[in-house]
Amino acid sequence: MQISLADIKRGQEGVITDVSSIHIPLKLLEMGCLPGNFVKLVQMAPFADPMYLNINGTHLAIRKETALHILIEISNV
Known part of the structure; x- marks a missing residue:
């Protein structure tokens, strides 16, 4: 299931599938x-x-406004 990074819940993980580099x-x-x-x-x-994220071992804090432009595929954990 592909969703925006802004829509994930705490503890969920996935793989980034698309990034709107303009935003x-x-x-x-x-x-x-x-x-x-x-x-x-x-x-x-x-x-x-x-939002406080772990991306490939790197910890980042990004605004929800920015996270809306990043699409991820949720892992079935």
Whole structure:
């Protein structure tokens, strides 16, 4: 099932399938936010913004607005 990264729940993981590079800062792409990489939602801040993620072992905090432009395939864990 393919969904936006902004829609995952805490503890869910998946694989990034598509990134709209027009809306994603270059720094996130350089830090591994690329198709094929594994992503897991570690924690959400109050009001769900920002999201604290683990992407291939790298910990990132991104805004929900940015996460809307990243599509992932949820793992069946």
